[in-house]
Amino acid sequence: MISTRVPFALSPLRPRSGQAPTALGTGPAKDKRFFLLFLFALFFSPPQSSLAFAQAGGVPRVKQPPLVRIVGAFAPVDDTQRSNLQTLSIQVKAQQWKMRIREIKALTATTKSGWSLLNDLFPPHLHFTGPNELLAPLQQPDIAGRPFVLEGRLYVGDHMLYLTAVTVTEPQ
Numbered sequence: 001m002i003s004t005r006v007p008f009a010l011s012p013l014r015p016r017s018g019q020a021p022t023a024l025g026t027g028p029a030k031d032k033r034f035f036l037l038f039l040f041a042l043f044f045s046p047p048q049s050s051l052a053f054a055q056a057g058g059v060p061r062v063k064q065p066p067l068v069r070i071v072g073a074f075a076p077v078d079d080t081q082r083s084n085l086q087t088l089s090i091q092v093k094a095q096q097w098k099m100r101i102r103e104i105k106a107l108t109a110t111t112k113s114g115w116s117l118l119n120d121l122f123p124p125h126l127h128f129t130g131p132n133e134l135l136a137p138l139q140q141p142d143i144a145g146r147p148f149v150l151e152g153r154l155y156v157g158d159h160m161l162y163l164t165a166v167t168v169t170e171p172q
Helices: 028-044 051-056 114-119 132-139
Strands: 067-075 086-092 095-106 125-129 147-155 160-168
Touching: 067 114, 067 160, 086 114, 086 132, 095 114, 125 132, 132 160
Parallel strands: 086 125, 125 160
Antiparallel strands: 067 095, 067 147, 086 095, 147 160
């Protein structure tokens, strides 16, 4: 098979010895190539770098996890007492607890109720995180059996509750 390609050394665009150098690669042909390259980049680039995306409003909004209020109490991990309340295993820093939930309510608009958010937690385990002043009351040894109200952002996929408010009350 005979190749139709001309070696670079014999190319008519390359000046030969004794010829004056010319302005190769300029003019209308090069401008057309750059314009086509620009169009190709514009249409096949990711949306965040396209001009249309910038005019449409910029970065898409990321939906925050729901803010929930949980009313319940802790029990020791080895507690075998049966209860009709939903139970989750909880980790507050290095401490482990069982949490019996009396009520859970979604405080922000969401398509799911608080109970259905808990049903999405499988396995039923949550890790509490947040400022130390909010975690400190939940780490006290006498917290077991004391009712509390927790508020925070529930990250279902990460099995994490970021606490924003904690109220511990005396048992009745």
